[in-house]
Amino acid sequence: MHSAEGNIPVKKIQIEAPAKINLHLEVGQTRDDGFHEITSLFQAVSVFDTLVFSENGREGSIEIRGDFNCPPEKNLIYKAVQLFREHGAPANGVLVEVEKRIPSEAGLGGGSSDAAASLKALSLLLGYTPSDKQMMEMAGSLGSDVPFFMKYPAAAVSGRGEILEEIESPGRYCGLLIKDSGTGISTGAAYRAVDEAMARGELSQGILTKEDMTALFTEKEPGEWDFYNSFMETYRNSIKPLEFISKLLYDSGAEFFGLSGSGSAMFGIFNDSERLAEAERISKKRFSFVERFEFLHSIPYAHVI
Numbered sequence: 001m002h003s004a005e006g007n008i009p010v011k012k013i014q015i016e017a018p019a020k021i022n023l024h025l026e027v028g029q030t031r032d033d034g035f036h037e038i039t040s041l042f043q044a045v046s047v048f049d050t051l052v053f054s055e056n057g058r059e060g061s062i063e064i065r066g067d068f069n070c071p072p073e074k075n076l077i078y079k080a081v082q083l084f085r086e087h088g089a090p091a092n093g094v095l096v097e098v099e100k101r102i103p104s105e106a107g108l109g110g111g112s113s114d115a116a117a118s119l120k121a122l123s124l125l126l127g128y129t130p131s132d133k134q135m136m137e138m139a140g141s142l143g144s145d146v147p148f149f150m151k152y153p154a155a156a157v158s159g160r161g162e163i164l165e166e167i168e169s170p171g172r173y174c175g176l177l178i179k180d181s182g183t184g185i186s187t188g189a190a191y192r193a194v195d196e197a198m199a200r201g202e203l204s205q206g207i208l209t210k211e212d213m214t215a216l217f218t219e220k221e222p223g224e225w226d227f228y229n230s231f232m233e234t235y236r237n238s239i240k241p242l243e244f245i246s247k248l249l250y251d252s253g254a255e256f257f258g259l260s261g262s263g264s265a266m267f268g269i270f271n272d273s274e275r276l277a278e279a280e281r282i283s284k285k286r287f288s289f290v291e292r293f294e295f296l297h298s299i300p301y302a303h304v305i
Contacts, residue, residue, distance in 0.1 A: 153296045
């Protein structure tokens with residue numbers, strides 16, 4: 001394939017950016033840097049955005065095509081390109097075509113995953129290869145969740161989200177993601193609600209240590225997991241779609257279910273394919289976003305197409 005000018009070969013780089021779910025998420029106190037301490041268990045799952053990168057022949061330009069609800073310059077893909085250039089990459093014009101499947105304001109990490117995928121794809125597109133340490137530093141500067149998507153299929157997460165310890169996923173579990181189209185939850189508002197609940201003494205702290213969490217994940221089956229989500233505790237009885245989805249997943253026989261991140265997507269994990277299919281059938285009658293998933297055991301690489 002060639003550019004519109006007819007003489008510049010166009011190399012295209014494609015990469016899949018996976019969603020993640022938080023099997024466990026405890027929010028702690030606010031740190032001196034303004035972030036909250038967290039203890040969480042991230043698991044990458046097989047719901048993906050697809051990103052295709054190419055050079056557009058207009059030096060210094062960044063063009064993003066896709067279904068986004070923010071201006072291009074606010075997009076983490078845009079910021080990733082800028083950051084890559086600041087670290088020494090050539091300023092070749094970049095076109096990014098994005099097929100969005102991960103909904104926003106869902107707690108599934110779609111924006112962070114896109115950012116991590118962008119760093120990996122840009123290295124292959126532009127022939128500029130920072131060290132692993134530099135790549136992870138760039139990822140961390142783009143957002144707390146971005147380093148996870150650089151290489152970890154599952155990880156114990158602590159600090160403000162920057163401390164990652166890879167965990168080997170114990171099984172090929174599958175499940176269902178569900179999001180109500182009318183329920184979007186901003187991360188800032190979610191953390192404010194947690195702060196208010198903690199101030200009122202309504203949230204327990206330190207029930208599961210990071211070691212407890214890891215042992216549960218690697219040694220127990222989903223039906224035995226005692227994981228929880230601090231955000232879900234603050235939403236209980238106040239966001240009706242989440243209560244409805246919780247009941248649907250429970251009644252459908254999910255082995256474990258919960259809220260991902262600060263919401264508003266929920267997930268259920270099943271060990272019975274018939275129960276999973278029935279939950280999917282019922283959910284699709286009510287909700288616009290219903291997707292099956294499997295746990296990932298590796299993170300996708302960028303490749304030439």
